[in-house]
Amino acid sequence: MIIKKSPAEIEAMKEAGRISAKVLREVGKRVQPGVSTLELDEFAETLIRLEGGVPAFKGYGGFPGSICASVNEQIVHGIPSAAVVLKEGDIISIDTGAVVDGWVGDNAWTYAVGSISPEKQHLLETTEKCMWAGLDAARPGNRLGDIGAAVQEIAEAEGYGVVREYVGHGIGRNMHEDPNVPNYGHRHTGIKLEPGMVLAIEPMINLGTYKTRQMPDGWLVCTRDGKPSAHFEKTVAITEDGPLVLTTEEGHRRPV
Numbered sequence: 365m366i367i368k369k370s371p372a373e374i375e376a377m378k379e380a381g382r383i384s385a386k387v388l389r390e391v392g393k394r395v396q397p398g399v400s401t402l403e404l405d406e407f408a409e410t411l412i413r414l415e416g417g418v419p420a421f422k423g424y425g426g427f428p429g430s431i432c433a434s435v436n437e438q439i440v441h442g443i444p445s446a447a448v449v450l451k452e453g454d455i456i457s458i459d460t461g462a463v464v465d466g467w468v469g470d471n472a473w474t475y476a477v478g479s480i481s482p483e484k485q486h487l488l489e490t491t492e493k494c495m496w497a498g499l500d501a502a503r504p505g506n507r508l509g510d511i512g513a514a515v516q517e518i519a520e521a522e523g524y525g526v527v528r529e530y531v532g533h534g535i536g537r538n539m540h541e542d543p544n545v546p547n548y549g550h551r552h553t554g555i556k557l558e559p560g561m562v563l564a565i566e567p568m569i570n571l572g573t574y575k576t577r578q579m580p581d582g583w584l585v586c587t588r589d590g591k592p593s594a595h596f597e598k599t600v601a602i603t604e605d606g607p608l609v610l611t612t613e614e615g616h617r618r619p620v
């Protein structure tokens with residue numbers, strides 16, 4: 365069941381979005397060779413609480429971290445660890461979420477660690493482009509398949525694999541609500557997008573095959589061929605005026 369949000373509720377979600385975005389950006393500034401993903405996690409948790417939020421991921425289904433930190437061939441849900449130390453040339457997806465007054469914000473960005481290969485750079489740029497295209501499709505009059513198609517067309521034109529098993533989602537008082545928001549699909553198909561729907565749109569794009577591998581810890585998901593993967597995410601509200609990004613610091617009214 366899709367839980368639509370009133371304009372007042374969307375307004376209320378902005379604070380969780382603001383904190384999620386600020387923490388993501390600040391963690392991103394601390395991404396550099398020699399830093400462990402546990403250090404990034406501790407910094408993120410401190411900042412989320414300092415800003416007046418509660419980490420959305422910590423304890424979610426038993427997840428131990430306040431961020432997901434997924435390096436190189438790791439797609440999503442990497443558990444922060446002192447044993448994972450970033451090195452020059454890595455890429456790292458950081459996913460952060462905050463809860464404020466019961467509302468959840470969720471966003472992710474893939475950062476370069478120092479200088480990276482042109483191949484990885486292109487993957488990052490393309491995946492970010494996929495995310496913006498998906499966000500731009502989140503408007504009344506479109507259907508759910510328009511979001512997935514927008515993402516898939518850009519990724520596959522570059523020969524990249526679009527992850528199937530993990531998708532975006534509705535979001536509100538729960539981090540994961542209906543509907544699922546696949547990063548693949550056909551235009552003009554699926555449910556109609558309506559004002560009041562709030563979605564986390566999050567393309568996960570692989571340099572090679574779209575196929576994934578669930579790792580033994582029950583959380584971490586990697587590419588099956590070991591090639592790198594990128595992940596970008598924002599929480600967006602569908603309004604009469606079009607998509608409204610909620611996970612942003614630069615004034616809440618910024619349209620896509």
Ligand code: MG
Pocket residue numbers: 470471532533564566597
């Ligand atoms: Mg998400």
